[in-house]
Amino acid sequence: MSRAYRIRVRESLQRLIRGSDRVGTELELLAILPADQLARLLAVELERQGFDQEGDRHVREFQGVRVEIDATRGQVEVISETQEDLNLSDERRERVYDRRTASRELREQMRKELEQQADQRESELQQQATDRLEKSLRDLRPLLDRAVNRVTAEALKIKAAQLGEIKEMVEDDESGSLTIVLEV
Amino acid sequence: MHGDAVEFETDQTARPAIHRPRVEVTPFEDRLLRLLTGMLRGTAESQMAALAGQRVSRPKCLHRDAVRLIENRLSRGVVALLCRAGGWKTERFLRGGAPRGGSLWERTTIGELRLEFSRHALELLMWMTASDLTADRRPPRQSAATAVTTADQLLYLIACHALRHSAATRLLFRRAPFCRDGLFQLMFPDALAAESWPKSLEFDRWLSEPGSSFLECLQSLLAQRWVDIETWKAEQWDWSRVQEIGHRQERVLEAFLDAVHQAGRRDLSGFVLEAAGKLLSDGSTTYNLPQSPPGSRLIDRAALYRGRLAFLHQFARLRRWEREARNSAFYDEDYQASQFWLSEWERRGGTRLCERAAGILREWEPFGE
Numbered sequence: 155m156s157r158a159y160r161i162r163v164r165e166s167l168q169r170l171i172r173g174s175d176r177v178g179t180e181l182e183l184l185a186i187l188p189a190d191q192l193a194r195l196l197a198v199e200l201e202r203q204g205f206d207q208e209g210d211r212h213v214r215e216f217q218g219v220r221v222e223i224d225a226t227r228g229q230v231e232v233i234s235e236t237q238e239d240l241n242l243s244d245e246r247r248e249r250v251y252d253r254r255t256a257s258r259e260l261r262e263q264m265r266k267e268l269e270q271q272a273d274q275r276e277s278e279l280q281q282q283a284t285d286r287l288e289k290s291l292r293d294l295r296p297l298l299d300r301a302v303n304r305v306t307a308e309a310l311k312i313k314a315a316q317l318g319e320i321k322e323m324v325e326d327d328e329s330g331s332l333t334i335v336l337e338v
Numbered sequence: 339m340h341g342d343a344v345e346f347e348t349d350q351t352a353r354p355a356i357h358r359p360r361v362e363v364t365p366f367e368d369r370l371l372r373l374l375t376g377m378l379r380g381t382a383e384s385q386m387a388a389l390a391g392q393r394v395s396r397p398k399c400l401h402r403d404a405v406r407l408i409e410n411r412l413s414r415g416v417v418a419l420l421c422r423a424g425g426w427k428t429e430r431f432l433r434g435g436a437p438r439g440g441s442l443w444e445r446t447t448i449g450e451l452r453l454e455f456s457r458h459a460l461e462l463l464m465w466m467t468a469s470d471l472t473a474d475r476r477p478p479r480q481s482a483a484t485a486v487t488t489a490d491q492l493l494y495l496i497a498c499h500a501l502r503h504s505a506a507t508r509l510l511f512r513r514a515p516f517c518r519d520g521l522f523q524l525m526f527p528d529a530l531a532a533e534s535w536p537k538s539l540e541f542d543r544w545l546s547e548p549g550s551s552f553l554e555c556l557q558s559l560l561a562q563r564w565v566d567i568e569t570w571k572a573e574q575w576d577w578s579r580v581q582e583i584g585h586r587q588e589r590v591l592e593a594f595l596d597a598v599h600q601a602g603r604r605d606l607s608g609f610v611l612e613a614a615g616k617l618l619s620d621g622s623t624t625y626n627l628p629q630s631p632p633g634s635r636l637i638d639r640a641a642l643y644r645g646r647l648a649f650l651h652q653f654a655r656l657r658r659w660e661r662e663a664r665n666s667a668f669y670d671e672d673y674q675a676s677q678f679w680l681s682e683w684e685r686r687g688g689t690r691l692c693e694r695a696a697g698i699l700r701e702w703e704p705f706g707e
Contacts, residue, residue: 176636277633283635
């Protein structure tokens with residue numbers, strides 16, 4: 155007569171999981187001045203908006219995402235990253251007749267289930283990164299537009315001064331309009 | 339056993355019957371002639387596909403009478419096709435930097451419109467007749483001893499266009515050296531999207547006579563092809579395929595616009611505005627923002643949006659051309675060509691189309707308002 159055994163199997167999974175997303179765009183700067191001058195004006199404006207220079211880029215944290223701007227090329231990249239140290243474990247007890255085979259199979263099954271849980275959690279992290287990125291873009295766009303408008307206004311003032319004598323200059327911050335009267 | 343083939347008139351108006359001696363051809367030759375006639379006359383694709391979908395043994399050579407019939411059919415049929423495609427229209431294109439109006443034969447002297455077919459044309463027809471284009475695996479390599487002429491390339495384009503929806507295209511579209519041609523890539527970016535990008539893409543033969551005149555005739559055909567591709571993309575859920583095709587579209591259109599700009603023939607890109615006129619018309623839903631695949635990342639969505647909008651991304655270049663043309667002074671060499679470009683731009687509503695394209699790009703942009 156076969157004998158039944160009671161087995162206890164414990165399986166665990168440790169993994170560092172990450173979720174990330176990114177999106178890029180270009181700032182539309184009118185070529186009022188040479189590219190290098192525009193780049194300098196943009197750099198000044200970005201620093202005014204709280205960006206720090208790191209190498210050839212200006213960066214800042216904004217609503218949980220990282221914004222990187224290459225002032226020379228006018229390229230913007232927004233990066234959302236998140237990570238988590240995942241620790242999963244499971245323990246089961248079963249009554250079996252073939253201890254060795256049953257242990258192996260049960261362990262294998264538990265490992266697959268833990269892997270599935272880890273994958274599921276990774277997808278959730280990924281979605282969180284994407285949601286955070288999407289949400290931040292809604293507020294980031296106006297901020298970048300304001301930066302572009304200010305750079306354009308400064309560039310226009312410099313260009314006007316090169317063309318002639320500025321007789322009058324009226325700037326309306328609310329409407330974003332700029333009126334320059336020149337004597338050429 | 340021989341099949342009989344009788345020459346027929348392409349002109350369908352009632353005329354006194356012309357009696358010609360009966361010509362005997364072999365079944366292979368008859369099949370070839372039917373395939374050729376179908377290509378040139380726009381026979382239903384199903385019939386064409388049936389002809390192209392059977393393997394038959396290929397003779398060592400063709401009879402003289404059959405060759406004469408092929409020559410005759412080519413010379414009349416290709417001319418008739420070009421006329422039907424657009425040669426008959428009274429249009430304006432540049433000649434020597436200045437616009438010239440009229441039909442194809444009014445704009446260009448007959449001498450410049452010579453169709454010179456080489457052995458490549460006959461080889462192509464024999465290969466198409468003998469092969470099962472739906473089942474054979476590899477296209478045979480073409481000998482490089484004889485150069486492919488513009489007429490040969492045009493015939494290949496006609497063949498591929500006639501069979502473009504059938505399974506026969508799988509093999510046809512990979513036949514070297516034809517498939518490396520720039521206009522061919524421009525005409526079928528969807529069919530060629532999965533193939534590797536050619537080492538060199540040449541548009542030269544289509545930017546000088548007679549190729550440029552042929553390209554003028556094919557403007558509406560090209561426009562319709564691009565409309566068909568964009569419409570197809572709008573209905574697809576296989577986003578990776580859309581991305582693949584969009585990437586190919588962007589590359590080939592950019593290369594083409596570079597080539598025509600360098601050659602001083604921006605007028606040959608008129609099909610872009612013609613296609614845009616249909617795609618961006620009031621009420622068009624081609625570029626309605628689609629629902630994003632669930633759980634997709636923004637970076638992936640941006641990549642596949644780029645595939646969907648590949649065509650519209652080129653409008654920034656056309657807008658630059660418009661600005662350059664406006665800045666051209668009367669003493670500049672390209673003044674007449676610039677003025678002509680502007681008149682065509684305004685005739686086709688270029689500014690309105692560009693603004694609409696820009697609006698769509700902004701709406702789809704992840705940073706959208």
